[in-house]
Amino acid sequence: MIADKTAFQKIFLEHYARLFQTAFRLLRDRMSAEDVVQEVFAKLWINRDQLTVHTNLGGYLRKSVVNACLNYLDKQSRLTISSETTDFTSEGPTKIEHEELSTMLDNAIGKLPPQCRIIFTLSRKEGLGNQEIADQLGLSKRTVENQLAIALIKLREMLKPFLAATVLVASLL
Amino acid sequence: MDEKIGEIIARHFSGTATADEDAWLSQWRKSPSNEALFQEYAQLWKLAAGHNEVPDANPATAWSRFESTHLEKTTSIRWSRVLMKAAAVFLFGLIAIGLYNQIGKPSQLLVKSEETVTEIILPDSSHVLLAANSSLSYPEIFSTSRIVTLTGKAFFDVTRNEEAPFIIESGSEQVKVLGTSFTVDTNEEGTEVIVATGRVQLSTQNNNKLLTLSPGEVGNWNNGSGSFSHTNNSDKNFMSWATGRFDFESTSLPDVLERLNEFYPDSIETELNVKACSLTATFNKQPLSEVMEELSIALGVKYKKTNSGYQITETACSSK
Numbered sequence: 001m002i003a004d005k006t007a008f009q010k011i012f013l014e015h016y017a018r019l020f021q022t023a024f025r026l027l028r029d030r031m032s033a034e035d036v037v038q039e040v041f042a043k044l045w046i047n048r049d050q051l052t053v054h055t056n057l058g059g060y061l062r063k064s065v066v067n068a069c070l071n072y073l074d075k076q077s078r079l080t081i082s083s084e085t086t087d088f089t090s091e092g093p094t095k096i097e098h099e100e101l102s103t104m105l106d107n108a109i110g111k112l113p114p115q116c117r118i119i120f121t122l123s124r125k126e127g128l129g130n131q132e133i134a135d136q137l138g139l140s141k142r143t144v145e146n147q148l149a150i151a152l153i154k155l156r157e158m159l160k161p162f163l164a165a166t167v168l169v170a171s172l173l
Numbered sequence: 174m175d176e177k178i179g180e181i182i183a184r185h186f187s188g189t190a191t192a193d194e195d196a197w198l199s200q201w202r203k204s205p206s207n208e209a210l211f212q213e214y215a216q217l218w219k220l221a222a223g224h225n226e227v228p229d230a231n232p233a234t235a236w237s238r239f240e241s242t243h244l245e246k247t248t249s250i251r252w253s254r255v256l257m258k259a260a261a262v263f264l265f266g267l268i269a270i271g272l273y274n275q276i277g278k279p280s281q282l283l284v285k286s287e288e289t290v291t292e293i294i295l296p297d298s299s300h301v302l303l304a305a306n307s308s309l310s311y312p313e314i315f316s317t318s319r320i321v322t323l324t325g326k327a328f329f330d331v332t333r334n335e336e337a338p339f340i341i342e343s344g345s346e347q348v349k350v351l352g353t354s355f356t357v358d359t360n361e362e363g364t365e366v367i368v369a370t371g372r373v374q375l376s377t378q379n380n381n382k383l384l385t386l387s388p389g390e391v392g393n394w395n396n397g398s399g400s401f402s403h404t405n406n407s408d409k410n411f412m413s414w415a416t417g418r419f420d421f422e423s424t425s426l427p428d429v430l431e432r433l434n435e436f437y438p439d440s441i442e443t444e445l446n447v448k449a450c451s452l453t454a455t456f457n458k459q460p461l462s463e464v465m466e467e468l469s470i471a472l473g474v475k476y477k478k479t480n481s482g483y484q485i486t487e488t489a490c491s492s493k
Contacts, residue, residue: 005244009236016232024227029460031439034235042243076458105220110459123187124221130187141189148187149179152214155221163213 025125026069073114120151300330330354417458426450439482450490
């Protein structure tokens with residue numbers, strides 16, 4: 001039970017940085033990430049009377065943040081009238097720096113459908129296992145793995161011209 | 174590649190593949206083309222985990238924000254709830270009077286957008302994207318004609334029905350269509366219509382002035398002169414307020430900012446004279462923070478964060 005403001009502040013300060021990190025990785029935008037975490041704490045504060053002790057408050061909060069991020073992305077993607085599958089033209093670059101490819105990959109992850117994007121990011125950036133991701137989002141492990149496969153396939157489609165190039169450069173080094 | 178193999182690869186990477194699956198995968202990788210594909214996936218998988226910069230979180234600042242928005246206002250929230258209830262009773266009274274006046278007519282719905290673009294699906298399944306600070310009123314059920322009233326700006330994608338013309342009323346003029354998509358922008362000066370697909374007819378309420386528009390054309394009604402005019406649409410960004418896609422080509426910075434501010438809830442402001450700055454760039458719904466970064470690279474813009482968004486404090490091209 002979260003009795004008062006001081007206790008709540010302690011919880012806030014203890015968990016904020018970790019939750020912000022998760023939200024930022026999922027949304028890749030500082031302001032949106034801050035807003036989502038604020039929103040999650042606001043809900044926690046409003047429902048503080050109804051909340052029973054969570055054995056793992058950190059886990060509960062992270063789950064709330066992940067779901068709030070998914071809602072946020074869902075809402076954003078519904079505003080798109082025509083979405084483009086890819087923005088990368090295959091002009092056949094000869095050399096792509098590792099750093100550039102990382103940035104392109106992050107942009108490409110941002111173009112995945114919301115659920116797919118969240119699952120892939122939780123797996124790769126947050127280092128969660130497939131079962132953990134399934135538990136956070138209330139999905140089956142099978143669905144998570146299927147979404148990871150879709151993410152890989154789509155990301156490769158988007159970045160195809162650059163992947164081969166990097167392999168080539170890497171082998172020349 | 175089909176999803177089945179993708180799934181096995183994904184399980185292999187996340188360490189949840191069975192011994193059978195791993196064995197199958199090694200067999201599959203014996204073909205050089207499969208192996209090349211596998212290496213590309215392996216590269217993506219590894220690379221995705223590598224790039225991990227997260228800005229500093231600032232818990233203390235976040236706490237002050239939380240405290241001031243959620244904790245200190247507790248009493249005023251309670252009060253505003255009471256006020257809202259009172260307002261609801263009052264509104265209910267107004268609606269009841271409205272209904273009483275309209276007995277026999279279907280009730281009228283009013284949608285107001287605030288800071289963000291609002292999507293409305295009309296009773297005939299036509300789509301409307303209502304720009305920020307605009308409102309649309311329409312009947313709960315359409316009769317033989319589909320009449321809506323617009324204040325502000327909206328994009329319409331109208332379901333085709335030749336039996337029931339779709340009419341948008343805004344001030345003294347009407348926009349009448351059968352089935353098409355277009356943007357309507359109303360303001361004090363008049364009404365502007367930009368057609369995306371199909372044909373759109375503009376007329377005055379008494380039908381004595383008419384203008385028919387084709388795709389790519391812009392029609393203007395000027396309240397002052399009481400007349401229509403039309404030109405070709407040269408503005409590639411006429412839909413950017415709804416789509417978040419911007420295509421600027423030597424566009425002057427004031428125009429760029431106006432367009433960006435229509436889409437993003439946070440605004441970019443400046444007190445500098447930036448008319449001499451022009452930008453060539455495309456944006457596709459990226460976070461405003463990234464847009465600001467690009468402005469700083471392209472135009473030497475320096476900026477600071479404000480409560481309402483960003484303020485440009487310096488550019489390489491502004492005049493005093």
